[in-house]
Amino acid sequence: MGKRSGNFLTIPEVCEELGVARSTFYDWRAKGQSPRCVRLPNGSLRIRRADFENWLNDLEDAA
Structure with a gap:
């Protein structure tokens, strides 16, 4: 897996x-x-x- 950027994930990291x-x-x-995504000033997205x-846990509960 690629380098982690602290508490934020890139879209490619999430997809991977x-x-x-x-x-x-x-x-x-x-x-x-x-x-939920955070849009940076340069337009790229990050996910906390x-x-x-939490999103994964919610999916698990719904399954």
Whole structure:
């Protein structure tokens, strides 16, 4: 797995961890089904590790 940026994950890191294509992540995002994202001033997205973990836990509870 790539280098971690502290408490924030990049989209490629999230996709790699989940084993999904980037297009799948953006489909989820368009449908409001992705973890919460933070948009940086340069336009790139980051996901807080805690938000990612909470999102996964919520999916597990719903299954």
